[in-house]
Amino acid sequence: MSIARSTLSDFGRSLTVQGRVVHALVLREMRGRYGRSSLGYLWAILEPLLLVGVFALGYQLIGRRSPPQGMEFLPFLATGIITYLSLRNIASRMSGAIESNRGLLLYPHVTPFDLMIGRLVLEGATFIVVFVIILGGGVILGYASPPDDPLMVLVTLFFVVLLGAGVGMLQAALTMNFPWIDYFMKPFWRLMLWTSGVFFTLKQLPMAAQDILLWNPILHVIELMRAAYFPGVDIYRVSYSYVGWWILGSAFIGLLCERMFRDRRKEK
Amino acid sequence: MIQLRDVTKWYRKQRGRHYVLRDLNVDIPTDRNVGILGRNGAGKSTLLRIIARAEAPNRGEIRTNARLSWPMGFSGGFLASMTGVDNIRFISRIYGVDWQEAVEFVQDFAELGDYINEPIKTYSSGMRARIATAMSLFVRFDCYLIDEIPGVGDSRFRKRFADSFNELRQRSTMIMVSHNESTVRKACEVVFLLNNGEMQRFDDVDEALRLYREL
8 A cells, every 4th residue: 555655656756857857858959949039930930831832833833723622722732731841850850859969868867768758849839839820820811711620630730749759769769770771861751742642632643552652651641631621621541540550650669679779879 | 875786787899798787786875975996997987877877777776765966077968059057957957946046056156157158068178067066066966976076177166166065075975986096085985896897895995995006
């Protein structure tokens, strides 16, 4: 009885400590990521906005204006681009968390896991805020209609954050053991930009192409996001459970590798 | 008291594992000043980092009720790209102390002047040691883990450090890794000799030093 209680209070105490550590890390990462000026925060919104603008212009030039199934043009692009960019940011920032904060591992209660969680919290929050500001701005300015199913949009936003976390942990584990993988991350993410349904919908493709691209979980979240956002767009061949398995699987492998190869890391 | 039980630490080298510590079972007192002696590469610093929980052993566990400092004397622990104040803020937050008081104390103790608002990478090694020492004194630990006594800074700082350390000794102790025999003789009451992954305890400091010289 008393043992159970003390274990529980120990658990509570270590939870408080871990909360304090993550809080401190998030604040420190904000400094590192955005600097002291508010210009840094502005850039977080400007980067995806610029990309949306560039691709919108490109579409104008080649004369293709309306996406399928009656989706509005700008929110169609914005949902795809912001989701893709945020996934990439969450994953790559998380996988770089340990390398750039190595000095902080000196403190007993700062673990590699905390370093990654700190960045996940910051990047995830940034994603959701940027998403709301850009699409909300679009609604106010008349470029976009409000979301058809706000609750499912919110749910999908969380799925995106968690998928980014899983991929980030996997990427961290892989680059830790095979540093050359880093060279392939840039081309990999560029490939993902063109194969994740940022600029098209699954339905537009021939069956054979659909079957291949359906392996890509990023395509799933982008399609799910649009199904939640636009009225009259149904979920077609993609599913939350597939994304869920990816999240669980990649997080599991990532954490397993971290544990297995822990001793290699601190060799220096 | 710090209890090490079956503590084993190895690193992966080109040819298999290199054992630094092997099945170490030892009780290190925290109510007295302890020195750890050993040859270069005997694993003293690794041991200190494991005690401080900055590094996990491959096997075994470390038990203690004492509040231990981070391993001091390393250049690490501060993020070089962040300013002194930002680093103080971070450390204050993870140890749950008031950061504004911490900045005041550190500024008063380490006398960094305007440098406190500059990135740590612009500091001299003496300034880094001063800010780290000041910060650890502010957080107040039961036992300070020191890797080589900070012999940095000008004589004025050294005097201040010695003064505050003497004051500290009223309520705190230290575990010190050092090559300097006179420092160990002056400061330590118990000495552990680390050799081939094993630790031997000496309550007679002179005897330990004699054996250390023969290593």
